[in-house]
Amino acid sequence: MFEAEKQQVEEKILQILRDKGIQDVKLTWGWIPFNGAWGIAAPFFPVAAQEARQGKNVQVPIRAQELAEEVARTLGTPAGFERVEAIKGYLNLYFSSREYAQRVIDQVLKEGSAFGKGTRLNQQVMVEFSQPNTHKAFHVGHLRSAILGDSISRILEFAGYDVIRANYPGDIGLHVIKWLWNYMKFHAGEKPPADATTRWMGDLYAEANRRLEENPELESEVRALYARWDKRDPEIVQLWEETREWSLQGFREMYKILDIHFDIYYFNSMVEHPGKEVVEELIQKGIARDERPEGPVIVKLDELLGLNEEKYRVLVILRSDNTALYATEDLALAKRKFSDYPNLHRSYYVVDVRQSLHFQQVFKTLELAGYEWATRCQHIPYELVNLPGNVVMASREGTVVLLEDLIREATSRALQVVEEKNPELTPEQKQQVAQAVGIGAIKYPMLARENTKIVTFDWQTALDFNGQAAPYIQYAHVRASSILRKGGGIPTEAAINYAMMPSELQLIDLISRFPKEVQRAASELKPLHIANAAYELAKTFSDFYNECPVLTAEEPIRNGRLRLVAATRQAIANALGLLGIHAPEVM
């Protein structure tokens, strides 16, 4: 937007500077801090500093202001701009408000749900996220990877990538065997209750741990069961498949409610044996050292890389008893991904920060093994969701908030508010609104902060629908929708030839920045930027709502504002969409 004008002006400015004998300068453009109007700004400090470095006796801030003033004088008022000023060493170019507003609104309404979308890059990326364990509870701590990964996927897709969403459930391992042992011995033939499958699965797992703690001698039974699994005893395999499906069914239901989907499922059990093959290969290539049976199979990364200080340390890739570890499977999984999708431009892993070293080790090991794609693997770390007092959520400790409880609480609380605020809605509408608001309220706090910051979960904050939260943004969308309904839809066109109020200008400014925010969020892999953009839009729309009557305004203001409302509504909807949050029409 206004790129052409900007480039023309830049060329003129550089020419003016050249005429003054100032060569080789580069202008850096930013936005003028909002002060009632808006435009672009370039600081002249670097130019003045360059002169100073070349031996000229100048005080940089003063000289910068001088230069800006001189340029402003010579430049006049270029096409596409309304006003030029030199202030505090900056050259500020104010856009022609009407022209700019017109362009922004026209563009948004023309592009609709595609507004802000990047051009297609024809680059395939995979995002692996939400690695839930079957036969265990699904708690709020597991939610961040799911929500973050989903949003990152949406953002990358919108930014122009072809995204493959991968899930990697932990469907095998000691936890599963313990569960099976408990089930076979104490719950044989039972089925999970239809409405609380995941909770029941989690309860049985906790029960298994309890029993084993109370009677450690029973561990031998678990080990025996593991051995039967290893030999693929049909009875065990069949039970495993059946019970695993119960968990997966529960997960699917939660993903559906959360509006999260996957293109492919890689199961832990799929890469157990391939992992062992990779280990053999690494041994043969001389990368891994086989210390069996006294020790495990290890990769001495720092030694292989000739590093003097410890960086990658040592990676254990197979236990001394030949059983697979997490690392064993991750080696095979990475390989599998690139064999399924050879053209992957990037392979992202949305996994908590505690596994940073682990992923560095795995990727480096694969790189040493000669897999050129290993450098295309990237871990996206995020911090945990803790309980107040920095208590980590752990199913074994019983310090968990189950996702299903949170969803139920949030939606019922939202339903309560809808009943209060909008009793005339149909029951179906109320339910839909409650779901949108409840889920939005859950997702937003996990996205509206740096990935590397801990989220502290507490019920009060989670169920607070006021202020900087998803419902506030949704509410702005609802109000905009309401105005458009009552105003008879979106006028097909409207010339802006009236003086706009500050909030109108600021709205247009925010809307016009959205495409850049999308690109930024995509390149930094941070939904935070979108969350901020959405909130800013909603906040400014609230200002507008109070400052500028729409329906009662005279023409042509009425039509102009209706189109601005429509454009804002679209921008908010697009932003919320990238966060995986619904934008309701009523609430």
Place this chain on the structure above:
RNA sequence: GCCCCUGUAGCUCAAUGGACAGAGCACCUGCCUUCUAAGCAGUUGGCUGAGAGUUCGAAUCUCUCCAGGGGCGCCA
């Protein structure tokens, strides 16, 4: 011992190296015969953990400390 992350208002968090560091929550005061009050306006609140350095300019980059959290050869 080595490595990573975090430190900004009472609390939770923002801030492409740029103009007076901004929101929300909480507290207090107002505003529903005008488009949904899940809202708005106003009041209060800061030596950006400390110190140096780089820069015209640092919450942001570098270094040294301090505090908290996390990770470091057979857990996932």
